[in-house]
Amino acid sequence: MSIDKPIARVKLSDQVQSRLLSFIHAEKLRPGDPLPSERELMETYSVGRPAIREAMQNLKRMGLIEIKHGERPRIAEPSFDRMVDQMSETMRHLLIHSSTSLSHLKEARATFEMEVGRIAARKRTPADIEDLEAILARQDSVRLNAPAFLKADGDFHHRIALISGNPIFSSLSQSLFGWLAQFHFDLVRKPGLERITLDEHWQIVEAIKKGDPEETARVTEAHLNRANRLYHQDNYSQAN
Incomplete structure (x- = not known):
């Protein structure tokens, strides 16, 4: 009798991150271009604010986006030092x-x-x-x-x-x-x-x-x- 291994569940924020990366590539966004607002992303992906924010922070740590208070996240300027x-x-x-x-x-x-x-x-x-x-x-x-x-x-x-x-x-x-x-x-x-x-x-x-x-x-x-x-x-x- 074989026992199936449990299927690993992907975190919601990781799913959002993957979809955001696909969006950035599909839209050919360049440094300085803004991303949709939190509210727009929540409505588009049907997820809550925590998942959006965690995905955004992950992209920021990767050096792909910049986040400033009161502004929409923007595509970051590429930087070897940041990398x-x-x-x-x-x-x-x-x-x-x-x-x-x-x-x-x-x-x-x-x-x-x-x-x-x-x-x-x-x-x-x-x-x-x-x-x-x-x-x-x-x-x-x-x-x-x-x-x-x-x-x-x-x-x-x-x-x-x-x-x-x-x-x-x-x-x-x-x-x-x-x-x-x-x-x-x-x-x-x-x-x-x-x-x-x-x-x-x-x-x-x-x-x-x-x-x-x-x-x-x-x-x-x-x-x-x-x-x-x-x-x-x-x-x-x-x-x-």
Whole structure:
């Protein structure tokens, strides 16, 4: 005798969300276009206000619509920054509870930063070099101020990504650094080693300035792997 599995019921708000997505696609709505009012949607879909509002909030979290008090929801402007920001809670869960995910993220960041460095070495302008040198001068001046030093560190790597001219690289650079800084602080800053960090940053700038992609990639890899090795050493010492 076989027992049929219960049929999973789809939440009402999920049904509304699916229908709203179909409506957006069918009507070819563009950023700034308004959606129907809550009352109109309630009448069209024959559901109550809670289901409409929950569906709208889901679409807002997805970065697809904007909701302002007293106005109709509108299609949001696409944003890479918003897209990666929405991944933060998922990354938080992965990084806190999965050592494998942390290893994968470190590997991905090193590979990403190396390639971004190669691109920067090919595309850099005198203004780019001036900006990078100014960031390092600021980082040097705040090396005894942990939060300010960390911010300058992130600004440095982000500025290298900006040289590419690719907004996806720019957003990913900020997010990769931000996720590690927020959930594994010791991977992006080691107290007492600020001078070493600065020296390595200057090596990266010099390689970019020379226009040498492979040298830039090499010193970037050495910089990031040095931090990864120190992280493993600290954790091994704590475990023993």
